[in-house]
Ligand SMILES: Nc1nc2c(c(=O)[nH]1)N[C@H]1C(S)=C(S)[C@@H](COP(=O)(O)O)O[C@H]1N2
């Protein structure tokens with residue numbers, strides 16, 4: 001599979017030299033300023049939002065993750081303004097607040113995270129609401145066959161078949177590594193599709209729409225497989 005294009009769809013482009021300079025200054029500032037609370041991960045997350053070069057994706061990160069976004073900046077959302085819209089081919093379209101999602105039964109899934117770019121973070125816990133529960137709440141109509149996911153970054157999208165979406169290891173996740181998902185990792189709510197490559201796990205999730213067929217997502221329109229199964233994934237079992 002070809003490497004991801006590094007061009008970002010939005011935001012002001014930052015030159016490679018400027019980016020290196022900024023990262024250098026940031027790293028020096030971090031070493032010199034113990035008062036900087038967010039730490040290297042927070043810095044990387046912030047830097048990645050203005051990095052049009054993809055360089056931040058190449059920097060070391062103690063957690064093993066790289067931060068990805070196809071746009072230059074993403075609005076921050078929390079309990080005051082977050083909403084998850086569920087609609088399309090359903091009986092009961094609904095918008096969930098963060099509080100409503102937190103009040104639903106929570107499921108914890110531990111699975112390796114694997115990006116097609118070659119990095120992996122082993123045994124990563126995610127916790128949240130089973131997508132299947134949200135679909136049951138909404139009542140999928142008989143014509144419904146797939147799900148389209150949209151994001152409040154305004155650009156990313158993903159897809160699953162209805163059968164995939166109903167697996168018990170597919171979550172509308174609120175926690176990652178047993179903490180609320182940070183903005184950099186797609187919080188407050190992201191998808192976690194444990195048996196598939198991490199590109200299927202849409203960050204900054206804002207919309208779940210039931211469709212009559214699979215609508216290829218952002219990377220899928222750019223050549224990635226619609227079925228993003230990891231090697232060794234059990235495609236037919238429901239086991240997490
Ligand atoms: N909204 C959104 N979701 C996204 C992406 C993105 O660019 N935008 N990148 C995908 C890819 S390719 C990966 S590997 C993971 C990265 O998640 P992380 O930034 O939390 O490491 O998010 C996936 N979900």
Ligand SMILES: [Mo]
Nearest residue numbers: 115116198199
């Ligand atoms: Mo990825």
